[in-house]
Amino acid sequence: MSDKLIIDGRPYLSRLLIGTGKYKDHEETAAAISNSGAEIVTVAVRRTNIGQNADEPNILDVLPSNKYTILPNTAGCYTAKDAVRTCQLARELLDGHSLVKLEVLGDEKTLYPDVVQTLAAAETLVKQDFKVMVYTSDDPIIARQLEEIGCVAVMPLAAPIGSGLGIRNPYNIKLILENARVPIIVDAGVGTASDAAIAMELGCDGVLMNTAVAQAQNPVLMASAMCKAIEAGREAFLAGRMPRKLYASASSPIDGTFF
Amino acid sequence: MIKIIVNGEVLEVSENCTLSGLVEQLELVGKKIAIELNMEIIPRSLHHETRLHNSDNIEVVQAIGGG
Numbered sequence: 587m588s589d590k591l592i593i594d595g596r597p598y599l600s601r602l603l604i605g606t607g608k609y610k611d612h613e614e615t616a617a618a619i620s621n622s623g624a625e626i627v628t629v630a631v632r633r634t635n636i637g638q639n640a641d642e643p644n645i646l647d648v649l650p651s652n653k654y655t656i657l658p659n660t661a662g663c664y665t666a667k668d669a670v671r672t673c674q675l676a677r678e679l680l681d682g683h684s685l686v687k688l689e690v691l692g693d694e695k696t697l698y699p700d701v702v703q704t705l706a707a708a709e710t711l712v713k714q715d716f717k718v719m720v721y722t723s724d725d726p727i728i729a730r731q732l733e734e735i736g737c738v739a740v741m742p743l744a745a746p747i748g749s750g751l752g753i754r755n756p757y758n759i760k761l762i763l764e765n766a767r768v769p770i771i772v773d774a775g776v777g778t779a780s781d782a783a784i785a786m787e788l789g790c791d792g793v794l795m796n797t798a799v800a801q802a803q804n805p806v807l808m809a810s811a812m813c814k815a816i817e818a819g820r821e822a823f824l825a826g827r828m829p830r831k832l833y834a835s836a837s838s839p840i841d842g843t844f845f
Numbered sequence: 846m847i848k849i850i851v852n853g854e855v856l857e858v859s860e861n862c863t864l865s866g867l868v869e870q871l872e873l874v875g876k877k878i879a880i881e882l883n884m885e886i887i888p889r890s891l892h893h894e895t896r897l898h899n900s901d902n903i904e905v906v907q908a909i910g911g912g
Contacts, residue, residue, distance in 0.1 A: 605912030615910060630911025633852045633904065634878055636871055645910050646877050661911050671884075675906050678886050679879035747912070774912075796912030 589824065591792050593769055594685060594717045594738040596655075598625045601786065602816045603657070603771060605796025606645055609805065616648040618799055622809035628657045628687055628794070631676050656680060657719065659687040664700065666690060666707035673716055686711065687741075687773075687794075689721035697747040697774075701728045705735065712736040721773050724758040726765060733768050740768060741794060744785060745775025748797040752781040756788055763789045779808075779815035786819025787827070847899040864892035864903075871905070878907050 590597035604624040609615040619627055627649055635642065649656060658676035660669040673686045690707050692700030699722050711718050712735055719739040720732050729740045742762055745751035752775060753759065763770050769791035776782050776795045785793050793816060802808035846857045851867070858867060864887055868874055880887050881904040887895050897903075 606910035607912045609910060612910075628912055629908040631879075631906050632909045634871075634873065634876075634907045636852050636854060636856075636905065644877055644907060646908050656908070658908065659911055674886055675879045675881065675904075676908075678888060679877060679906065679908060794912075 589820070591769060593626070593719070598655075599623075600625045600813070600816070601792035601820055602782075602812055603628070603773075603792055603794035604799065604809070604812075605659075605794070606649070607796050608800035612643055612645065612648045614805060615645070618805045618809040619649070619654075620809075621806050621813065622799065623813040625653075625655055626657050626794075627654045628659050628796070630659055630661050631672050631679065655685065656683065657685060657687050658683075660689050660707075661691075663690050664692070664703070666703045666710065669703070669707040670710050670714075673711055674714075677716070684715060685717045685719065685738075687719050687721065688737075699723055699743070701725065704728075705731060708732055708735045708737055719771070724755050724762065726758060726761040729762040729770070730765055733766060738768060739771055739791075740766065741771045741773035743774040744772045744781070745777075747774040748801075749775060750777030750781075750798055750801075751775055752777050753784050753788070756784070759785070759788050759790065779811040782812050782815040783819035783822070786816055787822050789823050792816070847897065849897055849899070849901045849903060851903045852905055858897060862897045864895040864897065867897065867903070868892060873905065876907065878905050880905050 591601050600623045602624045603626040604622050605628045606615050660672040663669040669690045690700050690703040692698050708718050718737045720737045721741050722728055724742040732740050744753040771792040771794050772785040772790050773794040776798045782793050799805050799808045847860055883902050
């Protein structure tokens with residue numbers, strides 16, 4: 587069955603997008619990501635340590651570019667200006683690569699997106715030929731506006747970043763999905779495999795997660811659980827669930843009973 | 846010698862030092878980095894011809910793990 591996630595015209599077999607933060611070391615990162623089956627992998631952009639550990643391994647060394655699509659993020663940015671600057675640095679860093687994950691945060695405690703700054707940054711980045719996958723709130727109007735600006739994927743949160751609270755407002759995610767013509771990817775909030783399956787059963791095109799895998803007791807095993815949950819959820823969505831009923835309906839026929 | 850600021854720290858480099866020279870001095874040759882000089886990105890291809898001046902402010906960044 588050909589059921590691919592298409593982002594900016596490029597097909598992906600996996601609908602799980604995964605972050606590389608909060609792992610014990612690069613070895614664990616590589617093992618978890620490999621087990622997750624993810625093809626799109628996020629990284630952050632930060633200052634290089636000057637004058638110390640010149641031989642320190644780089645995250646990109648464990649993420650071969652022929653195997654993964656690297657998705658640099660603008661994590662930690664609180665203004666459109668900083669986010670645009672980060673994307674420009676990422677493009678130079680990754681030899682002209684233009685696919686980015688835009689996130690402009692509004693508050694340290696909730697890490698909720700500042701949608702006003704996010705819209706402004708998205709507009710600038712699209713004009714500069716970036717392909718923008720954008721983290722946003724689960725507001726259907728903002729999601730539509732981000733799509734109209736030209737973002738290649740809209741990525742509403744399901745719960746605060748790193749909270750693991752699961753899909754808190756499935757109805758809003760549904761509303762976003764109803765109007766969308768670009769992939770809708772739940773970004774943030776997933777805590778365990780069933781959360782990822784629920785996002786996919788709602789009809790989301792994918793799920794982006796980091797903490798749920800990295801902070802599991804066994805990240806490498808959780809990565810494979812997430813891989814299966816995403817696939818199961820997607821297949822359930824495509825299969826179409828049975829209608830919910832208030833009363834029972836026997837699975838075995840009544841005809842032919844001998845008692 | 847001239848004084849420049851690299852990632853927020855003061856550093857001394859020789860006069861006429863280029864960005865390539867700085868990358869060498871920092872032992873970052875061949876590393877996947879990007880460089881900003883006074884808030885302007887200098888593409889890798891121009892590092893060898895970009896001379897540094899006193900009080901230049903430089904950011905050297907790389908990819909790290911993140912979500």
